[in-house]
Amino acid sequence: MKQLISILDGNTFVVSDGCGDIEESFTYPMGLFSFDTRFLSTWILTLDGARLHALSVDEETSYGTTYFLVPGEPSHYVDAKISVQRHRAINGSFEETLTVFNHNTDAVEVTVRVDVGADFADLFEIKNAQRKLGRATVDLDDGNLRFSYRRQKFHREVVIRSSTEAQVDERGMSFRARLEPHGEWQTRLRATARIIGANGRDFRETLPLGPDRPVPEIRDERREFLASAPLLRSDSEALSQAYQTSLRDLAALRYESITLGARLVAAGLPWFMTLFGRDSIFTCLQALPFMPAVVEPTIVMLAGLQGSRLDDFRDEEPGKILHELRYGELAGFEEQPHSPYYGSADSTPLFVILLDEYERWTGDVELVRRLEHPVRAALDWLDTFGNMLGTGYVYYQTRNPRTGLLNQCWKDSPDAISYHDGRLPSYPLGTCELQGYAYDAKIRGARLAREIWHDPAYADRLEREAGELKQRFNRDFWLADREYYALGLDRDGKPIDSLSSNIGHLLWSGIVDEDRAPAVVRHLLGSALFSGWGVRTLATTEGRYNPVGYHVGTVWPFDNSIIAWGLARYGFREEAGRIATGILAAAHCFNGRLPEAFAGFPRTQTNYPVEYPTACSPQAWSAGTPLLLLRVLLGLRPHEGHLIIDPDVPDGMGRIELLDIPGRWGTIDALGRSRDRIGLEQSMTRYAQP
Amino acid sequence: MPLPGGPLRPDPARRPAICTYHSRVPESIDRFFDRLPSLAPRILRGPTHGLMRIDLDVGHRTEHWLVAMGPGTAVVSRGNAEADAVWQSDMDLFADLVAGRSQGIAAVLRNDATISGELSLFLAFRRFFPEPAGAQDPRGVGRQSVHTGGGRR
Numbered sequence: 001m002k003q004l005i006s007i008l009d010g011n012t013f014v015v016s017d018g019c020g021d022i023e024e025s026f027t028y029p030m031g032l033f034s035f036d037t038r039f040l041s042t043w044i045l046t047l048d049g050a051r052l053h054a055l056s057v058d059e060e061t062s063y064g065t066t067y068f069l070v071p072g073e074p075s076h077y078v079d080a081k082i083s084v085q086r087h088r089a090i091n092g093s094f095e096e097t098l099t100v101f102n103h104n105t106d107a108v109e110v111t112v113r114v115d116v117g118a119d120f121a122d123l124f125e126i127k128n129a130q131r132k133l134g135r136a137t138v139d140l141d142d143g144n145l146r147f148s149y150r151r152q153k154f155h156r157e158v159v160i161r162s163s164t165e166a167q168v169d170e171r172g173m174s175f176r177a178r179l180e181p182h183g184e185w186q187t188r189l190r191a192t193a194r195i196i197g198a199n200g201r202d203f204r205e206t207l208p209l210g211p212d213r214p215v216p217e218i219r220d221e222r223r224e225f226l227a228s229a230p231l232l233r234s235d236s237e238a239l240s241q242a243y244q245t246s247l248r249d250l251a252a253l254r255y256e257s258i259t260l261g262a263r264l265v266a267a268g269l270p271w272f273m274t275l276f277g278r279d280s281i282f283t284c285l286q287a288l289p290f291m292p293a294v295v296e297p298t299i300v301m302l303a304g305l306q307g308s309r310l311d312d313f314r315d316e317e318p319g320k321i322l323h324e325l326r327y328g329e330l331a332g333f334e335e336q337p338h339s340p341y342y343g344s345a346d347s348t349p350l351f352v353i354l355l356d357e358y359e360r361w362t363g364d365v366e367l368v369r370r371l372e373h374p375v376r377a378a379l380d381w382l383d384t385f386g387n388m389l390g391t392g393y394v395y396y397q398t399r400n401p402r403t404g405l406l407n408q409c410w411k412d413s414p415d416a417i418s419y420h421d422g423r424l425p426s427y428p429l430g431t432c433e434l435q436g437y438a439y440d441a442k443i444r445g446a447r448l449a450r451e452i453w454h455d456p457a458y459a460d461r462l463e464r465e466a467g468e469l470k471q472r473f474n475r476d477f478w479l480a481d482r483e484y485y486a487l488g489l490d491r492d493g494k495p496i497d498s499l500s501s502n503i504g505h506l507l508w509s510g511i512v513d514e515d516r517a518p519a520v521v522r523h524l525l526g527s528a529l530f531s532g533w534g535v536r537t538l539a540t541t542e543g544r545y546n547p548v549g550y551h552v553g554t555v556w557p558f559d560n561s562i563i564a565w566g567l568a569r570y571g572f573r574e575e576a577g578r579i580a581t582g583i584l585a586a587a588h589c590f591n592g593r594l595p596e597a598f599a600g601f602p603r604t605q606t607n608y609p610v611e612y613p614t615a616c617s618p619q620a621w622s623a624g625t626p627l628l629l630l631r632v633l634l635g636l637r638p639h640e641g642h643l644i645i646d647p648d649v650p651d652g653m654g655r656i657e658l659l660d661i662p663g664r665w666g667t668i669d670a671l672g673r674s675r676d677r678i679g680l681e682q683s684m685t686r687y688a689q690p
Numbered sequence: 691m692p693l694p695g696g697p698l699r700p701d702p703a704r705r706p707a708i709c710t711y712h713s714r715v716p717e718s719i720d721r722f723f724d725r726l727p728s729l730a731p732r733i734l735r736g737p738t739h740g741l742m743r744i745d746l747d748v749g750h751r752t753e754h755w756l757v758a759m760g761p762g763t764a765v766v767s768r769g770n771a772e773a774d775a776v777w778q779s780d781m782d783l784f785a786d787l788v789a790g791r792s793q794g795i796a797a798v799l800r801n802d803a804t805i806s807g808e809l810s811l812f813l814a815f816r817r818f819f820p821e822p823a824g825a826q827d828p829r830g831v832g833r834q835s836v837h838t839g840g841g842r843r
Binding site for chain 1: 825832
């Protein structure tokens with residue numbers, strides 16, 4: 001597979017090959033994308049008709065890259081008489097500066113050409129190889145190249161301009177460049193993507209943040225945003241590298257929320273550059289101690305789009321929190337249900353959990369007061385529409401058999417939920433972690449009701465219901481002979497008896513009976529689930545286990561961060577440290593950037609984490625993973641207005657200092673070090689230094 | 691959420707509408723607006739505050755409604771005034787919305803409607819639209835699956 005390079009700012013991004021070219025690909029979407037539409041599907045640079053090859057690529061920032069190119073095949077590099085520097089940036093538009101250098105002692109003339117094409121594909125059309133129903137046109141106007149696409153009133157266009165005179169045709173732009181001896185020639189190309197709304201104007205012109213951000217502005221905003229995050233000093237290179245990469249990736253994945261004039265975090269490149277209920281909530285939970293500013297707009301946005309009616313196409317119900325919001329053609333014309341789509345059974349309890357966690361850190365009681373009704377509606381959903389069979393458990397079954405999701409938990413691929421023998425269950429069904437989240441949502445909702453809404457009767461009721469749910473759950477989901485919780489209950493209330501990573505989320509929720517926790521932990525760290533890098537989604541002992549199966553054997557960093565948090569909650573700090581160490585070691589192999597998932601092969605077998613073939617990267621909840629692991633290692637826990645710091649740093653990691661952790665306490669520093677020789681020596685060395 | 695629409699500016703050419711063509715408004719739309727005050731206590735439960743204007747085009751004419759929204763209250767009037775948020779679309783589309791045949795956000799995404807101003811007001815207002823005819827309660831669907839053996843893969 002060719003190396004792919006991505007740059008992004010918010011939900012506008014470019015994916016190209018290693019030379020910076022964009023061409024049709026069925027395996028991975030290349031192009032310039034914005035708001036779920038591909039605005040450039042062809043962008044190929046040639047010199048005198050020949051493609052170029054990269055000597056090197058400098059991925060200097062997430063929004064800018066420079067390619068150093070020469071004509072000819074790799075074996076002919078040494079004699080290159082001409083070279084090209086191709087610098088590009090995303091700044092609302094897509095801007096590329098081409099500089100051609102003549103290394104000859106004679107003047108030369110070359111034809112520089114950029115082939116350009118725009119297919120305006122909706123991301124879902126690329127995924128499903130669908131055909132477009134609207135009409136596309138190309139115009140040459142005033143030396144510019146304009147591609148337009150219309151379907152009824154839906155209108156997108158992209159205009160390509162050059163800073164120097166070009167010969168423009170419908171398939172690109174050509175330049176005749178004359179280069180003096182050791183001279184250079186330059187042009188700047190700019191592709192502006194427009195989403196045409198009322199009165200022929202781009203709707204983003206009306207946004208508080210505006211469509212265009214010059215590069216210096218992006219740089220300053222990013223710098224300021226990153227400077228507000230706590231400063232990490234650590235002896236662990238893996239941790240430091242992962243921390244810095246995570247902060248940068250999360251900063252880059254923020255995009256502007258149109259309603260709020262604030263930035264939300266998109267879920268992941270390239271398929272998920274949009275608002276997801278579950279992903280954004282988990283990312284916020286991970287990032288809360290480090291960048292609380294991204295949390296409030298996410299909560300407000302999810303509350304604003306809360307379900308208000310029954311709608312089978314969208315799997316919408318009153319009180320439900322959305323699964324996914326899309327902006328493209330297929331959502332608009334209702335060929336896909338994402339306007340928004342509500343097919344997720346966990347985003348609703350997770351919404352309550354996030355709001356409570358947010359208030360514990362920030363003390364923002366005003367937001368909790370404002371959102372009292374959405375939170376009550378979310379809690380009501382658990383007992384009404386979510387409680388599909390009236391059994392007291394959250395179950396799911398799509399009412400949209402054509403484009404709805406079969407599985408509405410985080411493992412949402414069609415084969416993700418299976419019995420031990422590999423059979424797939426019928427619907428409806430309820431997975432175990434949904435019950436854990438429901439339990440936690442009720443406990444946390446009770447705190448909000450008692451302390452902020454001053455409704456002790458409601459708080460008592462929620463706590464009573466949570467207690468009953470915990471009791472019921474420990475009766476019905478526990479597999480006594482195998483000593484773990486079933487992955488779920490099927491339509492008939494019988495256990496879906498696979499051993500899965502989901503049991504780690506139960507620890508995080510607190511629904512696990514104290515005396516059963518040791519058995520759960522033994523399974524999580526046992527060889528069937530733990531690969532050495534992390535906990536697999538599905539144990540090797542299960543019928544459908546596949547080390548490269550999306551949700552049936554791969555290791556998901558985000559999943560592991562929640563599991564580590566759960567282990568710490570039940571006091572299994574050493575085990576949490578083992579998971580943190582494994583995942584951070586994997587991150588180091590990926591240069592600090594954890595992918596969405598990697599293969600479940602045993603660590604002893606591969607010595608290197610094998611990346612899942614089509615995993616998304618950067619992905620928000622993978623970027624959030626090192627942050628949550630850091631929180632777990634330092635034992636950070638807000639409690640009654642102050643921050644408890646209770647570090648337990650694994651052997652070999654040395655010293656960790658996290659400075660200026662923001663919260664209701666102002667800012668505070670946390671220090672921890674491992675108890676082994678490395679930790680001691682390193683800290684002594686530090687103390688010895690002036 | 692990208693909801694296309696121009697910025698909110700008062701249009702000096704527009705004068706308060708005189709409803710001489712009132713009869714051309716479908717009865718379902720009149721009924722929808724008539725019911726808002728009584729629905730508001732149940733629908734507008736958050737701290738929503740602001741004036742929403744609905745501009746509906748029919749032929750070469752535009753009909754205007756104003757809905758002043760507050761916690762638990764909605765006061766409806768006819769007329770054209772500066773508002774905190776403006777919905778603009780064809781009358782036919784709005785008739786579909788009030789009948790549960792269409793959905794507002796999808797309509798905005800395909801540019802059949804535009805919203806300008808404070809979109810949070812529209813997110814509150816959209817809750818007044820009824821659900822599609824025949825929409826199923828998941829509890830009924832689930833129990834039916836259990837009884838009939840439906841819900842197979």
